Amino acid sequence: MRRWPFPLLATLSALLLLCGASAGAHRIELAAAPFEVDLGEPALPPELRVAPEALDGEGYFLVQARGPITPEWREELEAAGARIHGYIPEHTFLVRLDGQARLRAAGLSATHWVGPYHPAYKISPGIGTQTFVTPERMADPRLRLMVRVFESPEAVSARIGELGGEVLDYTDDGFSRRFLIRAPREAVAPLARIPEVWWIEEQPEFRTLNNATRWVVQSNASGWTPIWDQGLFGENEIVTIMDSGVDYNSCWFRENGNAAPGPSHRKVIDYSLFGGNAYDGCDLGHGTHVAGTICGDQSYINPGNYNYNGMAYKARLTVQDVGADDWAGCNFGSVNVPSSLTSAFNASFGLNARVHSNSWGSTSNSYDGYCVDVDNAMWTRPEFLVCFAAGNSGPGGSTVGSPGTAKNCVTVGATQQAPNQETIASYSSRGPASDSRIKPTVTAPGGESPNYIVSANNHTGNPPSPTCLSQGDPFQGTSMATPAVAGMALSVRQYFRDGFYPQGVAGGDPIQPTGALVKATLVSSSADMGGSDIPNNNEGWGRILLDRALFFEGDTRELIAEMVSPGLATGQSWTHQVTVDDTEELVVTLVWSDYPGTSGSGVAIVNDLDLTVTDPGGALYRGNVFASGQSTTGGSADRRNVEECVRRRNPASGVWTVTVTGHNVPQGPQPFAVVLNGGFADWPPEDFSRALEPRPARGPAAVTISPNPSPDLTRIAYRVPQGHAGPVALVVVDATGRVVRSLVAKGQRGGEYTVTWDGLDDMRQPANNGVYFARLTAGDQAATCKVVVQR
Template identity: 35%
Template structure:
């Protein structure tokens, strides 16, 4: 970074720091008055305690401004529609019940605006709010900093901002060292490589730039099996058996993506003796694959240095980390395909897509292919998605000190953004190797919808955590990691950095890096279980097969969690919801098991839904099998500027003869009555060790859905009757139509159907999701009506339910002004 700039006084920002560091936790009090940011807690009933130098100052000629619009409670669909109708450009949701929007200058301050949209408060988004606690707390050392010790400073930028104009503004400030940039529909980014002196010198000026939304450090990205197979399938008391393999489920038809240091592709676990090396996409974002390859269908090189002049035979994995990880996920020795060999992976029948990030320690990380200048992970996920992968495993994380490891970073946001836009794509991240203390879990495993994986000891010692395994909670109090898998002394592939030697060597390595691909591979087995139609009958039936969502995979994985006796009882900061044990969840009829599986995917709740609920009844035959219920949903992405990070908030409630239980209210490792609803996690669980026999109602309820629709997945295990399965209803909201103002328009969902007409008659619910708010008449009937006063585009959602699950459809009504008579 160029230093052609005056040195600013530090008094203002040091004063800010005292205010900024304190609100890491929410202020006590009524959420109806509070806005909780990463850097600030705003009490809307008190004057803003913002330093003058970092308060918002309108500029001459501005036609719009960015403001905070707060509501007194969960935002309704009508309030959302009114906000959009007022011309608001909504950027993001912030806790609590607040939107960051762009409006015409002065509009937000008008009482009429607040009344029209139902807001309780509006106020400016001050430059002070843009500076993270870590950036605000940075001090200049007074000593020169070598360039190889510079830090990565991220500017998050409004998606409609002109990046070229922003770079001109940076040049005018004397900043010319931009190490990467990317446009993004959520928030665009620029990366600056800076010294601490630069941070102190420029942070206030950066915050005053109107294009900038958030300023934070981006952590460096660093690299963070024999017994794992039976531990993950049957557990410590299962006789070291592999019941999932026994049923013929090896991961066939599944593709796992591995982003790491590459792959020694000629090794016996990956080699195709007939076709040779897999196809290469050399730093071009390409998606070429060869599905005929028996194991690796593509290797995508990401580091330009490796691609320069062509990829040679000694550049496929120069560090060996990637080959070990890939082998744990899905390695299969060609000498005995799908038969257990030393160092075979968790899903030996699955295919692999490899993303080779290279290896070279620099300012941005150990994996240069995802370091400088990469500032957005979405294209990397998209590449493998286009190649057919639906599970993506990452044995890397940040390289910062523990004080800031557990935050929600730009990388966490990228993971949540991609998963929100691709709800059948599940991402795994290593929790980190900074344990055993709490609050050491690394980013991006702090993403809300990804699976963060902790490490246990191996083999018969797997009831104890590895001492290095990072623990939660996250900085906003979420449970991370979600699950654990053996990661100590794991035997897997040992690369020799040469793709012409056909080696078959192994080595033992420890780390959450080793646990994470194990979890990904085990999840590939779960995915095949659903795709091949093992649910609900417990036997393979192609007609029952379906493509599971990431939420269903995550719910199934977490529901399998076995409480570890060698650490704090679950759910806990280190073991999360327990060690993966697939036999706890997957039901096989041939085994004559008393424990059955109930699984649901639901279209969920429309935007603005609050206190709506769906009830799923289950019959428990006996107390001999625990009743375990897990709710999961893929949440809308948050932003590092927020704290806490939950966006769409759902609740799990289980009621029956044993009492009423809320999700995640535990005592001594089992659910207990009472307690409060969880307002942090995208996973909720109820566990009754010995449920009283009878009928239980499993309720999923919306508390706050500012960004919908929000689907969810529900998994339950217990002593249930064998279910023949329920066919989902089909929602049909009718064709888009044109209507006139001051005339009745009809919404017609009569074409909706239920293939099996069970378990109950169809129910209907109409709601408005866009346009000037209108009153819907007969909204719980197949045909509903509304009468628009104003022209414009109106969008409505129809939700139909059959008593067990629901489906939704949208219809757009273009309203035109009536011709005068």
């Protein structure tokens, strides 16, 4: 159901349509009333303006600089007596000033304008327009409002009561103070007139966003799982899901003797209630299904059976249960999300989880308080990565829902399941975000009838009973796509932590990747699905295909990864030169976890970095300036997104220069990560010369097997001839020549390599005892070796 704004807000919106269309260097991007200061303040209702007599006293003001904010001007502003509360594009701080401090701030040489923070600026234009599905919210004549305050929460609470409101919750997480209240519609304007109130928005209604996936996101070649083949199963990684709960007695999660979750549990190391019950109680266990997709592992019951195991099935799990296991929860998917997410993120990080997966959301397209929580979590904890489902409100534009509209998180859209993984699911929410940022970030299979996503399902006994139930129908949605991406994020973390970088083999020095580096790797891996050229508001940067980004020994497509900290201030730059050959597409991806946006700002970005890449001939490519699916010259710098990419399908050979510049960094310095994929003549990077040199090829193509016969794991050593740089295929075939398992299918240079066959076929079923052959093809050379499976 859609409800319309009450008359005061409708009048305000109409006024802003007339006055808010200008654009210029001195525009202030307020969510409620964007305006160009050189043309004067917007026309506001008198009751929503600061009274003239109050301007000389202490209060809240907007202070705009003449250009990008420098550390020097910020220091001068604070020395003048300003207390900074937030940043609003362009070049504006929201501050508290007394009368004398206001005069001093206005007199600074770099100050362009100072003006009051009017009550009208505090009211979200989305109030009264939310869509609800549960009978409780649909029938409620009152509004549920999130009220953020600058200070004096006790005084604000008293005033809420005087206005007929009811305080449902209050949180102070150290970063923001906010009330969740239930109030009559006519209370909104009086609330905005309270000086200590910062921002008022309507609380959205949150709900869940309901086996081939593993090879689709790893290689997109049927049955081929190169990430798993390298032993990257999420081992020693911990992930948190916030969802409807998990049936931890399911065989995908169960411990010996049905032990309760705890630090020594093989799978569920913590189970905490954040508004839900102590297990997944609906007939269709949404949380159990999601957890199974990320890290379910049924080897406890069925050793060697990998059917429907999760993307990172050796990872462990913490559960934050927000399930509403009542009629509304089970029929509408509603969840009891806390009014602040900060305590949940704190708890997750404290349990050593570094990926937080969320298959729930709302229909609000705005940058709201929950988005602030997400961005603050990733800003204050650089190793943390949060994933959110885009939503199931497609195919219309601007339907991605909060909190997936946060800047720093990976927002996941859904494709259909294989064999239709190149088609976006019709229900998958589309971008952009309300401030025109690219959303979703990436996509993964979420299924669409009749090809659903199969994963673990719960048993609804109370308490849950041991079960090995799995289910597909009716599980489809961005809820199903998000855990697939979260699982691959765990594999990326393991890749760096296990020392695969830079030489592509385990055992190098471990690297603790930031969330920005993991996100940059996922974005760099993404492949254009066809249809609209990337980046676009259907698929973002495309469907993740992790083998495009992670380098393994012998690959012709290489990886350079950089984490730069403490990062850049306004006007500073970082430069990296690399010698590129023309054998591979060149992809350069910049990602940073930005400072959280300011409540009341219509544009979320705070610290704005710019990516430029210059080719050997001097042609300059700016981040996110694309035509026909690849970078083009010209255009202007991106002023919205915290992901910037340059991609060239056929790069010129020679020295390329990558530059990252701090355009405007008011809350700096700003750390960042850069990932480069392509063919590099000067690879591996000099910074990593400590790593082992590649083993040279000696002689023609060859294959050797050990042990042979093999009861389980077979080590296959193979040699690609010296001078080869192109496609290599290594398959296991049976005596009839039928391909049983594809082990290698990618470009490799001449060298000696090893891969392990786990004795499973491409459907992850154990191969029968008998004689097989490992067959290698590299250019015009081939080699074959007999393999005997004997269990």
